[in-house]
Amino acid sequence: MATSATLAMAAKARELREQGKDIIGLSLGEPDFTIPEFVKEAAIQAVKDNYHSYTPVDGYVELKKAIIKKFERDNDLSYQPAQIVVSTGAKQSLSNLAHVLLNEGDEVLLPAPYWVSYRDISEVAGGVPVVITTSIDNDFKVTPQELEAAITPKSKLLIYSSPCNPSGSVYTKEELRALADVLVKYPQIIVISDEIYEHISYAGKHVSMAGFSDMYDRTVTVNGVSKAFSMTGWRIGYLGGPEYIARACNKMQGQVTSGANCIAQRATIAALENPPSKIQYMVDAFQNRRKLILDLLIDIPGIKSNEPDGAFYVFPDISYYFGKTIRGRTIKNSGDFALFLLEEANVATVTGEAFGDPNCIRISYAASESDIKEAMSRIKAALQ
Numbered sequence: 001m002a003t004s005a006t007l008a009m010a011a012k013a014r015e016l017r018e019q020g021k022d023i024i025g026l027s028l029g030e031p032d033f034t035i036p037e038f039v040k041e042a043a044i045q046a047v048k049d050n051y052h053s054y055t056p057v058d059g060y061v062e063l064k065k066a067i068i069k070k071f072e073r074d075n076d077l078s079y080q081p082a083q084i085v086v087s088t089g090a091k092q093s094l095s096n097l098a099h100v101l102l103n104e105g106d107e108v109l110l111p112a113p114y115w116v117s118y119r120d121i122s123e124v125a126g127g128v129p130v131v132i133t134t135s136i137d138n139d140f141k142v143t144p145q146e147l148e149a150a151i152t153p154k155s156k157l158l159i160y161s162s163p164c165n166p167s168g169s170v171y172t173k174e175e176l177r178a179l180a181d182v183l184v185k186y187p188q189i190i191v192i193s194d195e196i197y198e199h200i201s202y203a204g205k206h207v208s209m210a211g212f213s214d215m216y217d218r219t220v221t222v223n224g225v226s227k228a229f230s231m232t233g234w235r236i237g238y239l240g241g242p243e244y245i246a247r248a249c250n251k252m253q254g255q256v257t258s259g260a261n262c263i264a265q266r267a268t269i270a271a272l273e274n275p276p277s278k279i280q281y282m283v284d285a286f287q288n289r290r291k292l293i294l295d296l297l298i299d300i301p302g303i304k305s306n307e308p309d310g311a312f313y314v315f316p317d318i319s320y321y322f323g324k325t326i327r328g329r330t331i332k333n334s335g336d337f338a339l340f341l342l343e344e345a346n347v348a349t350v351t352g353e354a355f356g357d358p359n360c361i362r363i364s365y366a367a368s369e370s371d372i373k374e375a376m377s378r379i380k381a382a383l384q
């Protein structure tokens with residue numbers, strides 16, 4: 001199993017900062033906002049109310065109710081409590097799913113670029129990743145033909161995120177329906193729809209795969225509060241899906257971590273009970289930063305980017321620089337490029353190889369406007 005490239009780059013940036021270097025960190029997908037006051041207050045209240053015990057493995061009943069209401073309010077999805085499992089971050093929801101669903105040798109369809117951990121989580125659970133290459137010219141989205149060509153009798157899971165980490169692409173309802181039309185022909189495939197960026201979208205109403213009635217019984221919807229509520233360190237994620245899958249995840253989690261943190265769960269109730277309009281100020285800020293970073297990126301020779309519709313990443317193609325020697329260093333791949341930016345421009349990004357696309361790098365714009373401006377000007381200067 002490889003080390004998580006996102007976390008490894010963040011650790012490297014931290015280490016260089018401790019050595020006194022002025023590093024701008026655009027590697028980690030982590031909102032720079034503080035947690036909304038109403039969420040903080042719920043957590044403080046939970047401490048005062050003496051919440052301290054082990055929690056139910058699959059989550060507090062009140063939190064499950066809030067999740068069910070959230071699914072109804074935001075996604076038109078209807079779940080019963082037995083179909084919901086709360087976990088220690090969406091990462092654990094994904095890991096539980098891989099462990100309970102994959103048998104040794106089962107294939108996991110991963111349209112690339114995919115989120116870095118899908119691959120290793122699948123592999124450690126015995127799965128075999130089948131990477132489906134997409135193109136920047138198609139906004140990094142997988143087409144029905146590309147999906148169907150990758151399916152074999154061993155295909156067991158399809159995992160994707162929309163809005164996508166790292167490309168920012170958002171599938172439209174028509175595009176998802178076209179993928180569903182392929183999937184209905186292969187009933188052995190279960191879909192994991194990672195919707196953790198649903199609110200950080202500039203493309204109109206979010207679409208869930210489980211919203212198609214013929215996909216509902218075969219789709220697990222994964223979500224969490226890390227991104228929308230800036231609660232990355234509080235570690236709460238959740239899933240809604242077929243009851244037999246939820247039951248298996250519950251069993252798995254009961255042997256590995258038990259229920260998620262009690263204070264964070266109480267705070268999550270407050271987060272989810274509030275309508276998405278409460279966090280619109282963060283989304284508006286991300287949208288302004290997207291424009292800022294795209295305007296500055298276009299100004300750098302040799303860099304090609306699509307216009308991401310969601311999340312807080314740009315995923316430019318930097319392959320123009322492969323084979324070029326800058327200040328005695330030859331850039332052979334996107335890993336070299338990211339390292340060059342770190343050491344020569346003091347800007348931390350993540351290599352596209354980690355996301356299954358070796359021509360690109362990922363730059364997070366979940367950072368202040370002044371950091372974005374300074375980082376882009378340093379990158380431009382280093383490359384010039």
Ligand code: PMP
Nearest residue numbers: 089090091115161165224226237
């Ligand atoms: N899925 C995607 C696409 C992500 O970007 C992240 C970010 N860490 C996660 C899942 C996991 O989120 P968390 O474990 O913080 O809920």
Ligand code: GLU
Nearest residue numbers: 004006007027028029165
């Ligand atoms: N999801 C974030 C990212 O992609 C956080 C890092 C991680 O969980 O790997 O940067």
